[in-house]
Amino acid sequence: MGVSEYITFTSEDWVLDLKSRSVLLVLSEAEMTSAQFDDVAIGQAQVLISTLAPDARVDAVQLDAACLLILEIRPDLPKSLDRLKQIRASHPDLPIIAAIRDANLTLVRALLKQGVRDVVALPLAQSDLAAIIAEVCSELDAAKAAEVEQGQLISVLKSIGGVGATTVATHLAGELAANNRGKGVCLIDLDLQFGNAGAYLGLSSQLSIADLIAAGSRIDRELLRSVVSKADSGLNVIAAPMDIMPLESANAEQMLRIIELAREEYDHVILDLPTNWTNWSLSLVALSDVVFLVAELSVASLRQAKRQLQLLANQDIVGANIHVIANRVEKKMFRTINLDDAAQALGHSIEFSIHNDYPLVRAAHDQGVLINAIRARSKISADIASMLPLLTAEADD
Numbered sequence: 001m002g003v004s005e006y007i008t009f010t011s012e013d014w015v016l017d018l019k020s021r022s023v024l025l026v027l028s029e030a031e032m033t034s035a036q037f038d039d040v041a042i043g044q045a046q047v048l049i050s051t052l053a054p055d056a057r058v059d060a061v062q063l064d065a066a067c068l069l070i071l072e073i074r075p076d077l078p079k080s081l082d083r084l085k086q087i088r089a090s091h092p093d094l095p096i097i098a099a100i101r102d103a104n105l106t107l108v109r110a111l112l113k114q115g116v117r118d119v120v121a122l123p124l125a126q127s128d129l130a131a132i133i134a135e136v137c138s139e140l141d142a143a144k145a146a147e148v149e150q151g152q153l154i155s156v157l158k159s160i161g162g163v164g165a166t167t168v169a170t171h172l173a174g175e176l177a178a179n180n181r182g183k184g185v186c187l188i189d190l191d192l193q194f195g196n197a198g199a200y201l202g203l204s205s206q207l208s209i210a211d212l213i214a215a216g217s218r219i220d221r222e223l224l225r226s227v228v229s230k231a232d233s234g235l236n237v238i239a240a241p242m243d244i245m246p247l248e249s250a251n252a253e254q255m256l257r258i259i260e261l262a263r264e265e266y267d268h269v270i271l272d273l274p275t276n277w278t279n280w281s282l283s284l285v286a287l288s289d290v291v292f293l294v295a296e297l298s299v300a301s302l303r304q305a306k307r308q309l310q311l312l313a314n315q316d317i318v319g320a321n322i323h324v325i326a327n328r329v330e331k332k333m334f335r336t337i338n339l340d341d342a343a344q345a346l347g348h349s350i351e352f353s354i355h356n357d358y359p360l361v362r363a364a365h366d367q368g369v370l371i372n373a374i375r376a377r378s379k380i381s382a383d384i385a386s387m388l389p390l391l392t393a394e395a396d397d
Contacts, residue, residue, distance in 0.1 A: 195240020
């Protein structure tokens with residue numbers, strides 16, 4: 001009859017978030033006595049030590065709960081090798097590390113052919129145990145992340161401040177939300193200093209992106225959902241901070257984690273980015289499936305838009321996923337700058353243009369609603385809706 005006990009591992013060298021995972025360590029009494037480790041932790045890992053003879057049956061319930069099995073094997077005992085085969089057959093997806101004394105190359109190869117993930121030498125040392133758990137759980141995390149279907153990431157950039165990029169972002173997100181039949185759409189206002197997306201949609205939540213940044217490594221999907229506000233249109237919104245925050249308050253690792261969670265939660269995630277560049281905003285643009293750069297048909301805006309495109313190119317962010325939007329375009333015959341002139345000045349095509357109707361946009365902002373709530377059919381809404389086929393095509397790819 002084996003003896004089982006739980007221990008927690010802690011080590012400054014290994015910081016993992018294993019949460020409810022159970023690592024099952026099966027050693028004989030002699031090997032437990034020889035083991036060179038104390039009661040140490042690896043993050044929040046729970047390690048169940050089961051003291052069993054090297055040929056004794058391992059409890060099926062413990063195997064069911066384990067995400068990793070470290071199993072002592074005695075090659076001189078046929079029943080010890082049979083035990084490995086039985087576990088491999090009953091739990092084919094359970095990663096197994098074989099713990100062996102004086103293993104030779106022939107034996108290691110034979111065990112690997114039987115489905116053992118790796119081999120560790122006995123007596124078991126603390127550093128070896130920590131390294132094994134770190135490596136395997138990292139692989140499990142990567143495999144799990146690959147299984148989660150991520151939503152489409154869309155970044156909206158400003159050529160300069162005041163070109164109406166937030167209006168484009170909110171209305172584009174609203175159009176997507178109105179047509180979504182899946183997990184929904186989330187708009188995240190990352191303009192930490194001057195973000196207005198929440199106000200434009202009539203939201204007044206005290207929670208914002210600042211709460212997710214403050215959470216640091218503790219952020220999870222539950223916390224993400226708690227920060228989300230719901231607009232009348234059904235759009236999910238994570239608002240900018242109430243108080244002005246330095247852009248460097250966040251780092252790339254934090255922001256990438258926030259966006260990763262949002263992409264797992266929603267079909268489309270739209271980022272309203274600040275005018276000024278940071279390492280984290282560049283990282284997010286590089287990760288995006290679609291990038292919209294919003295400009296006006298003015299010399300100042302087009303000049304800065306060209307500089308923005310050059311910056312992206314310098315960061316190897318180029319290609320067909322970057323689309324320029326000309327906002328507030330006057331639909332009149334004689335203009336100082338037309339779309340062809342603008343495209344030539346940018347050295348980049350202008351795929352979309354949005355009609356200029358400032359009084360209508362201002363009325364929608366003042367009332368905290370989308371334009372459709374004031375005027376069911378408007379040229380601005382039609383122009384923004386024309387972008388949807390591009391987004392749905394990109395998402396299908």
